[in-house]
Amino acid sequence: MTKEISVLVEQAQALCVESGARFTTARKKVLELMLIHGGAVSAYELLDSLKETDSSAKPPTIYRALDFLLEQHFIHRVESQNAFIACNHFTDDHQLQLFICERCKEVQELHSPQIQQSLNEQARLNDFLIHSQTVEARGICHRCRQD
Ligand SMILES: [Zn+2]
Ligand SMILES: [Zn+2]
Known part of the structure; x- marks a missing residue:
């Protein structure tokens, strides 16, 4: 270890x-x-x-x-x-977005306040109460694109 x-x-x-x-x-x-x-x-x-x-x-x-x-x-x-x-930074409940590499399977955890604000704003506009959310994008990571 x-x-x-x-x-x-x-x-x-x-x-x-x-x-x-x-x-x-x-x-x-x-x-x-x-x-x-x-x-x-x-x-x-x-x-x-x-x-x-x-x-x-x-x-x-x-x-x-x-x-x-x-x-x-x-x-x-x-x-x-x-x-x-x-999670590599144990804190309280936090919202996140994920980038998932389809080649090496690495998953990058992001915390974009802008994405979060937009989602909350849309929920407010649609009078929708969010219980949980998933924002995941799949693609090829920086390292795998070098090969
Ligand atoms: Zn986390
Ligand atoms: Zn990769």
């Missing part, structure tokens, strides 16, 4: 202590695996990785851990890929 990853896991741990959330070993392990993996990862890929250290791991272990991590805003769902990414 690189230093950067262990620092993020410690940060997540501290936030859970503060909020009283139960950061169990399985939950911590799943977050670690996601940070190590990088990019978008599916529940089944995570299950396979988890099984390497815990052969008794079952799908519900993963799903419960993912639900917890989503609730804590440590990870985000990538709707169009049926996958998840680790």
Whole structure:
């Protein structure tokens, strides 16, 4: 585990202590695996990785851990890929937009106040109450375009 990853896991741990959330070993392990993996990862890929250290791991272990991590805003769902990414700056609930590379599968998390403002403005104009939102764009990332 690189230093950067262990620092993020410690940060997540501290936030859970503060909020009283139960950061169990399985939950911590799943977050670690996601940070190590990088990019978008599916529940089944995570299950396979988890099984390497815990052969008794079952799908519900993963799903419960993912639900917890989503609730804590440590990870985000990538709707169009049926996958998840680790958030690299654990803060409170935040709105985001995603750039998904179709070649290397890397997912870039963006926080554009302009996009958010436009969406909120449209919701207001249409008297629509937003519960959740997904803004995902697929394409080719900078690095893959160099090849
Ligand atoms: Zn985030
Ligand atoms: Zn790429």
